[in-house]
Amino acid sequence: MMKILITGATSGIGHELAKIYKQGNHEVIALGRNQEALKNLENIGIETRQVDLSNLEATREIFKAIEAKHGHIDLAILNAGNCEYIDCKDFDAQLIKRVFDANVITLANSIEGVLPLLRKSRQPHLAGVASMAAYLPLSRAEAYGASKVAANYLLEALAIDLIDENITVSIINPGFVKTPLTDKNDFPMPFVLEAHEAAKIIVRGIAAKKIEIHFPLRLTIPMKLLSLFPRKLWRKIGQKFKK
Numbered sequence: 001m002m003k004i005l006i007t008g009a010t011s012g013i014g015h016e017l018a019k020i021y022k023q024g025n026h027e028v029i030a031l032g033r034n035q036e037a038l039k040n041l042e043n044i045g046i047e048t049r050q051v052d053l054s055n056l057e058a059t060r061e062i063f064k065a066i067e068a069k070h071g072h073i074d075l076a077i078l079n080a081g082n083c084e085y086i087d088c089k090d091f092d093a094q095l096i097k098r099v100f101d102a103n104v105i106t107l108a109n110s111i112e113g114v115l116p117l118l119r120k121s122r123q124p125h126l127a128g129v130a131s132m133a134a135y136l137p138l139s140r141a142e143a144y145g146a147s148k149v150a151a152n153y154l155l156e157a158l159a160i161d162l163i164d165e166n167i168t169v170s171i172i173n174p175g176f177v178k179t180p181l182t183d184k185n186d187f188p189m190p191f192v193l194e195a196h197e198a199a200k201i202i203v204r205g206i207a208a209k210k211i212e213i214h215f216p217l218r219l220t221i222p223m224k225l226l227s228l229f230p231r232k233l234w235r236k237i238g239q240k241f242k243k
């Protein structure tokens with residue numbers, strides 16, 4: 001039985017992950033802000049903590065309380081995040097800040113909070129959820145894509161620095177998954193997966209200690225290949241994906 005901490009567990013991918021690990025008899029600690037969704041998780045035996053992870057002081061307090069109760073964490077899945085698209089006709093720098101707060105600052109604050117607890121585990125594993133959007137620049141994703149590039153870099157650099165401490169770091173780069181985050185999208189999403197399917201792929205990837213968990217392969221592999229082509233070519237192809 002592992003002690004598993006999941007951020008962004010009140011909805012979408014994180015919610016499905018929390019349920020799967022709970023069914024597997026692991027001890028799950030679920031973090032989020034939505035009080036009602038947290039209550040529903042408690043009703044199925046999952047411990048919850050309400051916190052806005054973009055607030056460093058509040059995050060520090062929550063992790064201190066978790067440390068006092070649990071001592072250590074074996075697996076941390078840092079999944080909290082949000083997506084907003086830019087309208088370049090009315091470029092909004094505050095939108096960029098909001099998206100970076102949701103995707104990069106929550107990640108950094110969670111890492112600061114959870115690392116001391118992971119260090120007390122015998123087999124510590126940290127997994128961060130970024131996105132396939134990090135592979136290539138996509139129309140209107142100036143904020144979201146850039147934040148997920150930052151998340152990938154942060155996690156990759158951290159992986160190098162934590163090797164000596166035997167802390168495994170996995171980066172999760174999903175394609176489109178049906179969740180409240182993507183329900184707002186007004187464009188066709190190729191090869192979209194249900195949140196439960198996505199969560200099962202993530203659970204398998206984590207169990208195999210994969211460095212990068214990316215899916216669906218029919219979307220992520222072509223994206224990876226295209227990212228190797230000259231940027232000039234992508235600027236032409238990228239036009240076709242304008243939202």
Ligand SMILES: NC(=O)c1ccc[n+]([C@@H]2O[C@H](COP(=O)([O-])OP(=O)(O)OC[C@H]3O[C@@H](n4cnc5c(N)ncnc54)[C@H](OP(=O)(O)O)[C@@H]3O)[C@@H](O)[C@H]2O)c1
Binds near residue numbers: 014
């Ligand atoms: N869905 C996709 O197609 C897709 C694709 C690639 C990557 N991703 C990434 O996967 C992760 C999960 O996304 P999802 O699709 O499952 O979205 P979702 O259903 O909207 O869930 C997002 C979760 O993040 C939490 N969260 C956001 N900001 C927070 C904050 N400041 N403090 C605490 N919790 C916060 C939300 O909790 P509260 O509402 O309770 O605050 C919610 O539980 C995100 O990082 C997203 O970028 C999603």
